[in-house]
Amino acid sequence: MKKKLGIYIHIPFCRSRCPYCDFYSNAGCQKEEISRYAAAVAGQLRVWSRMCREHTVDTVYFGGGTPTLLSLRDFGLLFEALHGNYDIAPDAEVSCECNPATADAGYLRGLRTLGVNRLSIGAQSLDDGELLSLGRIHTVSDFFRTYHDARDAGFGNISADIMIGIPGQSTKSLLNTLKRLSDLEPEHVSAYCLKIEEGTPFGKTAGRPELPGEDEVAEMYLGTIEFLAGSGFYQYEISNFARPGYECRHNIKYWSCDEYLGFGASAHSCFGGERFACPASLERFCRGEYVDKASRIKLTDADLETEYVMLTMRRTTGLVAGEYARRFGSDPHKKYDARFREFMDLGLVIADDSGYRFTPRGMLVSNSVLSSVLDL
Amino acid sequence: MDKTARQKRIRNFSIIAHIDHGKSTLADRLLEATSTVSKREIKEQLLDSMDLERERGITIKAHAVRLNYTAPDGEVYTLNLIDTPGHVDFNYEVSRSLNACEGALLVVDATQGVEAQTLANAYLAIDANLEIVPVINKIDLPAADIERVRNEIEEIIGIPAADCPAISAKLGAGIDQVLERIVRDIPPPGGDEDAPLRCLIFDSYYDSYLGVVVYVRVMDGCVRPGDRIMMMSSRKTFEVVDVGIMEPFGLEKRDCLAAGDVGYITASIKNVGDTRVGDTITSADRPCAEPLPGFKKVNPMVFAGIYPADGARYEDLREALEKLRLNDASLVFEPESSVALGSGFRCGFLGLLHMEIIEERLEREFNLDLITTAPSVIYEVECKNRGRIKIDNPTDFPSADEIEKAYEPIVKAGIITPSEYVGGLMELCQERRGVFIDMKYLDPTRVELVYRLPLSEIVFDFFDALKSRSRGYASLDYEFDGYAESNLVKLDFLINGEQVDALTFIVHEDKVYSMARRIAEKLKENIPRQLFEVPIQAAVGRRIIARETVKALRKDVLAKCYGGDITRKKKLLEKQKEGKKRMRQLGSVQIEPEAFMAVFRLNDED
Numbered sequence: 001m002k003k004k005l006g007i008y009i010h011i012p013f014c015r016s017r018c019p020y021c022d023f024y025s026n027a028g029c030q031k032e033e034i035s036r037y038a039a040a041v042a043g044q045l046r047v048w049s050r051m052c053r054e055h056t057v058d059t060v061y062f063g064g065g066t067p068t069l070l071s072l073r074d075f076g077l078l079f080e081a082l083h084g085n086y087d088i089a090p091d092a093e094v095s096c097e098c099n100p101a102t103a104d105a106g107y108l109r110g111l112r113t114l115g116v117n118r119l120s121i122g123a124q125s126l127d128d129g130e131l132l133s134l135g136r137i138h139t140v141s142d143f144f145r146t147y148h149d150a151r152d153a154g155f156g157n158i159s160a161d162i163m164i165g166i167p168g169q170s171t172k173s174l175l176n177t178l179k180r181l182s183d184l185e186p187e188h189v190s191a192y193c194l195k196i197e198e199g200t201p202f203g204k205t206a207g208r209p210e211l212p213g214e215d216e217v218a219e220m221y222l223g224t225i226e227f228l229a230g231s232g233f234y235q236y237e238i239s240n241f242a243r244p245g246y247e248c249r250h251n252i253k254y255w256s257c258d259e260y261l262g263f264g265a266s267a268h269s270c271f272g273g274e275r276f277a278c279p280a281s282l283e284r285f286c287r288g289e290y291v292d293k294a295s296r297i298k299l300t301d302a303d304l305e306t307e308y309v310m311l312t313m314r315r316t317t318g319l320v321a322g323e324y325a326r327r328f329g330s331d332p333h334k335k336y337d338a339r340f341r342e343f344m345d346l347g348l349v350i351a352d353d354s355g356y357r358f359t360p361r362g363m364l365v366s367n368s369v370l371s372s373v374l375d376l
Numbered sequence: 377m378d379k380t381a382r383q384k385r386i387r388n389f390s391i392i393a394h395i396d397h398g399k400s401t402l403a404d405r406l407l408e409a410t411s412t413v414s415k416r417e418i419k420e421q422l423l424d425s426m427d428l429e430r431e432r433g434i435t436i437k438a439h440a441v442r443l444n445y446t447a448p449d450g451e452v453y454t455l456n457l458i459d460t461p462g463h464v465d466f467n468y469e470v471s472r473s474l475n476a477c478e479g480a481l482l483v484v485d486a487t488q489g490v491e492a493q494t495l496a497n498a499y500l501a502i503d504a505n506l507e508i509v510p511v512i513n514k515i516d517l518p519a520a521d522i523e524r525v526r527n528e529i530e531e532i533i534g535i536p537a538a539d540c541p542a543i544s545a546k547l548g549a550g551i552d553q554v555l556e557r558i559v560r561d562i563p564p565p566g567g568d569e570d571a572p573l574r575c576l577i578f579d580s581y582y583d584s585y586l587g588v589v590v591y592v593r594v595m596d597g598c599v600r601p602g603d604r605i606m607m608m609s610s611r612k613t614f615e616v617v618d619v620g621i622m623e624p625f626g627l628e629k630r631d632c633l634a635a636g637d638v639g640y641i642t643a644s645i646k647n648v649g650d651t652r653v654g655d656t657i658t659s660a661d662r663p664c665a666e667p668l669p670g671f672k673k674v675n676p677m678v679f680a681g682i683y684p685a686d687g688a689r690y691e692d693l694r695e696a697l698e699k700l701r702l703n704d705a706s707l708v709f710e711p712e713s714s715v716a717l718g719s720g721f722r723c724g725f726l727g728l729l730h731m732e733i734i735e736e737r738l739e740r741e742f743n744l745d746l747i748t749t750a751p752s753v754i755y756e757v758e759c760k761n762r763g764r765i766k767i768d769n770p771t772d773f774p775s776a777d778e779i780e781k782a783y784e785p786i787v788k789a790g791i792i793t794p795s796e797y798v799g800g801l802m803e804l805c806q807e808r809r810g811v812f813i814d815m816k817y818l819d820p821t822r823v824e825l826v827y828r829l830p831l832s833e834i835v836f837d838f839f840d841a842l843k844s845r846s847r848g849y850a851s852l853d854y855e856f857d858g859y860a861e862s863n864l865v866k867l868d869f870l871i872n873g874e875q876v877d878a879l880t881f882i883v884h885e886d887k888v889y890s891m892a893r894r895i896a897e898k899l900k901e902n903i904p905r906q907l908f909e910v911p912i913q914a915a916v917g918r919r920i921i922a923r924e925t926v927k928a929l930r931k932d933v934l935a936k937c938y939g940g941d942i943t944r945k946k947k948l949l950e951k952q953k954e955g956k957k958r959m960r961q962l963g964s965v966q967i968e969p970e971a972f973m974a975v976f977r978l979n980d981e982d
Contacts, residue, residue: 218930
């Protein structure tokens with residue numbers, strides 16, 4: 001049987017930069033420049049396909065940036081490169097991120113026709129005031145229009161991203177967002193806590209917004225889990241919720257240490273026992289520099305084990321003892337029972353014969369727990 | 377006995393002043409005016425050779441230098457300037473330096489007038505029978521009021537100042553007048569060159585090539601290379617290698633130092649502890665009958681634990697302290713270990729300034745990151761079964777049921793302040809358990825307050841409080857004034873139910889509740905939230921008298937683990953783990969060293 005592979009394609013362009021975002025992206029680029037970039041990515045897809053003769057691609061993910069700034073023609077080129085050079089599984093999950101108001105009905109129909117079968121819409125909030133405080137360029141009604149257009153275009157698997165801890169957000173306004181969202185009946189919801197990143201406008205002292213308090217955000221997070229559970233979305237990862245059967249298969253690869261290749265500037269890969277990334281520079285990437293040497297790490301057995309625990313603990317299934325034993329040939333209880341003990345006593349971690357997993361309260365402090373438990 | 381022609385051409389003097397009144401600048405000008413150094417060679421404040429001294433505008437160690445002055449009548453004089461530390465911590469050293477002189481220039485700032493240290497130093501000089509030559513400095517400043525200051529000198533200190541030089545050391549104006557006064561008013565030294573040797577040690581320092589270099593004033597007799605000398609306090613003997621004088625840029629050898637001279641002696645001495653300031657050097661073969669009066673072994677007054685912030689640098693800290701002790705016989709230390717702070721040293725200092733200087737030198741010159749505990753004083757306790765014991769570490773303070781009586785050191789403090797702040801400062805002294813002794817108007821606008829205060833209150837941020845309540849105008853001087861019985865209790869802190877040894881304080885009964893609350897609050901502010909609730913309790917014996925709670929950490933920064941950038945996520949966790957390594961582990965609670973510092977540096981504003 002061929003090995004499975006996920007493909008991530010990064011589209012580093014945006015209409016305007018959001019003040020909290022630190023993903024690699026460029027604002028205000030011309031159509032021609034974007035097309036040139038798409039052609040370069042198609043080139044990378046062709047070159048790297050030689051490494052993937054033994055693989056079947058079962059997930060493709062277009063992320064950004066704003067992938068929907070690519071023209072349908074550019075998308076067509078990329079799909080051509082994918083299908084012409086890779087063994088794409090017939091039931092592959094093909095996701096694309098989409099910002100409201102960047103894609104109209106015709107465009108979405110085009111994406112669906114090209115083969116995108118899962119759309120992830122960056123709603124962020126269903127409160128215009130909060131969208132404004134995040135510096136988003138779309139409104140709530142833009143989101144509704146895009147959502148309905150996507151359904152009309154035939155997307156049967158739609159996810160919406162929302163944010164917790166937005167400046168000015170309250171538990172009440174968050175629940176209102178969740179309520180309006182669940183009324184739309186999407187298949188999947190991602191809920192991320194806003195993090196102030198260094199080097200972003202929010203990260204500068206002058207631009208730092210007034211954020212809801214730590215305890216309030218914790219309550220909001222727990223409230224989100226509770227609300228979504230009551231609406232038929234089960235939590236399968238710290239920030240991700242789905243109706244059964246609609247988990248994002250691509251993202252699950254990240255949390256399972258499965259193989260994926262990242263195409264386009266700043267895209268990350270985990271492949272053949274190594275991690276590496278493309279340079280976060282349009283110029284370097286378009287010159288054909290596909291691997292930023294500084295990013296390249298050969299994973300040792302110990303790295304693999306640490307990363308596996310770090311990542312799999314993000315999932316609600318947690319560290320599954322049987323799977324761990326299969327991968328590393330040892331019983332995780334021997335190593336981790338004592339290390340998790342104090343956190344079990346605090347009600348942050350559940351441990352049993354089948355393995356370890358965080359409670360909802362534990363997920364909130366997972367960094368503190370993992371930084372103490374892991375061999376870093 | 378008649379003075380010799382040689383003696384008649386010598387003047388030994390020092391300069392005394394309140395801090396910032398211009399002592400070191402005047403010294404520089406005197407060196408320049410006598411062409412001892414050229415203008416080009418003058419670094420600002422030549423005599424204050426340590427960086428720290430120049431930066432803070434204070435003199436930490438005594439220094440001495442020889443000036444050759446050609447008087448207007450053509451006669452050439454040797455002027456020996458002995459510069460003294462001006463701070464109360466070093467009063468004993470000052471008094472010894474003054475005893476090496478026949479006169480002193482009393483520098484007073486024309487805008488500030490007489491201040492607490494002006495007075496304290498003037499009294500020391502009067503006690504040493506010195507001829508005092510007042511000098512009014514900073515007359516170039518617009519706020520200068522020469523007449524007022526003249527009156528103050530006459531009224532407050534009681535020395536004539538009608539025709540005293542009014543100068544600007546900064547601009548170099550009036551320096552000639554000062555030199556003429558030194559020659560005219562300060563008597564030449566006496567002493568019998570043929571009598572048995574008697575030298576007063578007023579300073580010493582360790583040089584890695586020469587061994588200890590001892591600064592002396594020869595009172596009687598003379599000393600030459602090859603002589604056998606004896607330290608009278610320890611009766612240790614040494615053979616003199618060199619004698620000579622102090623030039624601004626180094627030592628200069630001479631054949632002999634004789635009665636009246638100021639100079640140095642080297643004798644292959646390895647330890648500054650053998651050359652105590654104030655001790656008498658005599659001849660081993662022909663010793664004098666009596667040592668010079670006034671010698672005492674100075675004892676540290678203030679103690680604190682010094683710990684490396686990074687426990688791995690304990691040995692570096694030990695070496696650094698040992699190096700500093702080479703030049704500072706008053707620094708004492710011994711190893712101490714604390715559950716909370718790790719391994720470090722209990723150090724004794726002459727006072728707060730001395731402590732700050734040592735801390736700063738350790739950090740700067742040895743590149744150490746330190747945690748210094750709150751300074752404490754030496755308590756004496758009459759125990760029910762152990763008799764009277766001395767306690768320099770609060771942790772060793774006996775429990776209440778063991779104590780018969782407890783005593784704490786008291787100082788007599790003089791505060792000089794503009795009269796408008798008197799009320800506030802009396803309040804401060806009252807709050808600090810002071811007992812009023814005296815108040816007198818020095819002139820219609822300035823007041824001297826005298827209080828007896830517990831030293832423990834002085835070491836607890838008194839100076840800053842004094843400054844802030846007088847807008848910086850009040851000045852302070854104090855001297856040790858014995859022990860007094862006091863109701864002292866031991867205040868402990870428990871974090872998450874465990875007692876923390878570094879957080880033990882000796883507090884007066886009347887203040888224990890407010891102190892307990894303040895420290896508990898400070899701890900709460902500085903203990904990072906843990907994954908569980910952390911109670912902070914203040915206890916006297918078994919009784920809990922204050923309590924705070926650090927709420928449990930609810931939420932980490934949950935970054936999106938997304939787009940497959942795993943390396944970044946891992947680095948974040950690594951950083952978090954690294955941060956934990958710096959922390960001190962108290963049971964299951966982790967605390968950064970800074971949290972302790974915040975408590976140790978608690979001040980009047982908190």
